[in-house]
Amino acid sequence: GDSVTQMEGPVTLSEEACLTINCTYTATGYPSLFWYVQYPGEGLQLLLKATKADDKGSNKGFEATYRKETTSFHLEKGSVQVSDSAVYFCALSKYGNKLVFGAGTILRVKS
Amino acid sequence: DVKVTQSSRYLVKRTGEKVFLECVQDMDHENMFWYRQDPGLGLRLIYFSYDVKMKEKGDIPEGYSVSREKKERFSLILESASTNQTSMYLCASITQSPGQGVWYGYTFGSGTRLTVV
Numbered sequence: 001g002d003s004v005t006q007m008e009g010p011v012t013l014s015e016e017a018c019l020t021i022n023c024t025y026t027a028t029g030y031p032s033l034f035w036y037v038q039y040p041g042e043g044l045q046l047l048l049k050a051t052k053a054d055d056k057g058s059n060k061g062f063e064a065t066y067r068k069e070t071t072s073f074h075l076e077k078g079s080v081q082v083s084d085s086a087v088y089f090c091a092l093s094k095y096g097n098k099l100v101f102g103a104g105t106i107l108r109v110k111s
Numbered sequence: 112d113v114k115v116t117q118s119s120r121y122l123v124k125r126t127g128e129k130v131f132l133e134c135v136q137d138m139d140h141e142n143m144f145w146y147r148q149d150p151g152l153g154l155r156l157i158y159f160s161y162d163v164k165m166k167e168k169g170d171i172p173e174g175y176s177v178s179r180e181k182k183e184r185f186s187l188i189l190e191s192a193s194t195n196q197t198s199m200y201l202c203a204s205i206t207q208s209p210g211q212g213v214w215y216g217y218t219f220g221s222g223t224r225l226t227v228v
Contacts, residue, residue, distance in 0.1 A: 004153075034217075036219075042221055042222075043115075043201055043219040043220050043221040043222045044154075044201065044203075044219040045219070046217065089153060089154065093217075098144060098156045098159055098169060099144075099146075099154070099156075099203075099217060100156075101146075101153040101154040101155075102153050103151055103152060103153040104151075104153050
């Protein structure tokens with residue numbers, strides 16, 4: 001079945017450091033890809049999405065590019081802030097069907 | 112903004128109790144989902160529904176059932192709660208972007224943290 005694998009955390013960075021969280025997927029067909037973020041004590045919020053190959057999703061300084069050739073959707077940010085500390089989930093979906101999530105990556109940013 | 116509201120933020124129940132988790136969305140979304148979230152496992156789909164009175168099993172339906180009598184409300188039921196059902200439960204809803212055939216826009220509730228003792 002379809003699956004998502006993302007790098008294990010926690011990832012600990014200093015403020016203004018560069019961030020990359022790796023995400024790869026296995027799926028038949030042409031899934032849409034998502035990054036969700038969960039801040040402490042809250043539900044999940046959509047961070048960005050891409051619906052076809054070579055699309056780049058971006059939001060709040062975060063970016064991810066849908067790479068079909070490497071089946072990847074890595075999350076990047078050039079300069080992280082303490083407020084970016086959260087759990088980040090990579091996910092895929094096909095035809096509006098269920099979301100399939102990765103295990104989540106905890107990001108801790110120190111000032 | 113679309114809102115998905117889960118009735119309880121925290122619940123503590125005893126083993127063997129029947130537990131109801133309620134989820135209500137206010138934007139006439141067709142599709143609703145129940146997930147549970149556990150550390151290191153991400154979110155796993157329990158049940159989902161594409162329409163009123165319709166339900167389909169997700170990846171981990173054992174020990175759970177659901178009810179969707181009205182379009183806006185999707186209830187998760189633990190028939191006899193057990194300690195291994197202690198978890199964070201998240202409800203979500205989605206709708207299709209009109210005229211585009213593209214599905215996106217999953218909206219999640221804030222979650223219910225259930226502890227079974």
